[in-house]
Amino acid sequence: MSSNKLQQKIAKRRVLAIISHPDAGKTTITEKLLLFGKVIQIAGTVKGKKSNRHVTSDWMAM
Secondary structure, three states: OOHHHHHHHHOOOOOOOOOOOOOOHHHHHHHHHHOOOOOOOOOOOOOOOOOOOOOOHHHHHO
């Protein structure tokens, strides 16, 4: 791979880390980022076991 092509690939990458208290809403923020980035079409919510619509990002392939 040429140096120029490698630099172009590096320039396209973005890294975002969300670090906070366990109950601070990281999953909700992640869902919104995925929704606004058009990676998912519907954002779920963090709810109890009886809810039938859960967060999408918990089940995405890495």
